[in-house]
Amino acid sequence: xxxxxxxxxxxxxxxxxxxxxxxxxxxxxxxxxxxxxxxxxxxxxxxxxxxxxxxxxxxxxxxxxxxxxxxxxxxxxxxxxxxxxxxxxxxxxxxxxxxxxxxxxxxxxxxxxxxxxxxxxxxxxxxxxxxxxxxxxxxxxxxxxxxxxxxxxxxxxxxxxxxxxxxxxxxxxxxxxxxxxxxxxxxxxxxxxxxxxxxxxxxxxxxxxxxxxxxxxxxxxxxxxxxxxxxxxxxxxxxxxxxxxxxxxxxxxxxxxxxxxxxx
Numbered sequence: 001x002x003x004x005x006x007x008x009x010x011x012x013x014x015x016x017x018x019x020x021x022x023x024x025x026x027x028x029x030x031x032x033x034x035x036x037x038x039x040x041x042x043x044x045x046x047x048x049x050x051x052x053x054x055x056x057x058x059x060x061x062x063x064x065x066x067x068x069x070x071x072x073x074x075x076x077x078x079x080x081x082x083x084x085x086x087x088x089x090x091x092x093x094x095x096x097x098x099x100x101x102x103x104x105x106x107x108x109x110x111x112x113x114x115x116x117x118x119x120x121x122x123x124x125x126x127x128x129x130x131x132x133x134x135x136x137x138x139x140x141x142x143x144x145x146x147x148x149x150x151x152x153x154x155x156x157x158x159x160x161x162x163x164x165x166x167x168x169x170x171x172x173x174x175x176x177x178x179x180x181x182x183x184x185x186x187x188x189x190x191x192x193x194x195x196x197x198x199x200x201x202x203x204x205x206x207x208x209x210x211x212x213x214x215x216x217x218x219x220x221x222x223x224x225x226x227x228x229x230x231x232x233x234x235x236x237x238x239x240x241x242x243x244x245x246x247x248x249x250x251x252x253x254x255x256x257x258x259x260x261x262x263x264x
Contacts, residue, residue: 227258
């Protein structure tokens with residue numbers, strides 16, 4: 001009798017855990033899943049880094065489940081009609097390991113990704129993290145085929161814009177655009193907010209979005225961990241889903257279908 005009770009109790013706990021951990025009662029969401037990645041390196045699965053093998057398994061999962069890879073730039077056209085299950089690949093910070101390990105996978109599976117550029121650090125290292133991971137230089141950026149790679153903005157100084165003055169916001173955009181134009185790097189007028197940071201207070205947020213628009217930015221990417229319903233409600237609040245190297249395939253599958261793992 002005691003063993004039967006324990007078995008039932010363990011099953012109940014497992015079901016309860018799965019319900020909360022994997023959003024079992026949250027239905028799949030229709031829309032566009034914009035996936036956010038950072039580094040791709042062998043033998044390293046962390047919050048900001050995924051192994052090439054795990055990334056390839058995720059790509060194969062998306063392909064085998066019938067998902068369509070669309071380009072981030074296509075989302076700037078509100079009149080576009082997309083397949084029912086669509087996703088966008090974005091990679092922040094332009095690490096050299098993206099060239100080494102992501103780019104070959106994109107060519108292998110005919111996929112497209114947008115790399116968000118922290119312009120000041122091109123050809124240098126990710127000093128904002130206090131680390132020494134190499135960032136691509138201009139030559140390396142230009143070496144990649146536009147059929148598989150496009151570029152977006154990630155500010156000039158990898159600047160958190162949550163509490164930044166409007167003058168700093170303008171300078172970050174201007175410096176980024178001027179450098180990229182001077183060096184002949186084609187880019188989308190899309191800004192991925194570093195650290196997901198942008199003003200949250202209603203009036204200040206409205207002014208912030210107005211500054212972006214008047215400085216040529218057509219779309220802004222936050223984090224949010226939600227799937228974007230189409231057409232977009234706010235082009236400066238495009239939500240991205242944080243894909244981590246520590247995610248299991250079950251967690252990844254849940255994220256691309258529901259936008260989040262945990263219910264709360």
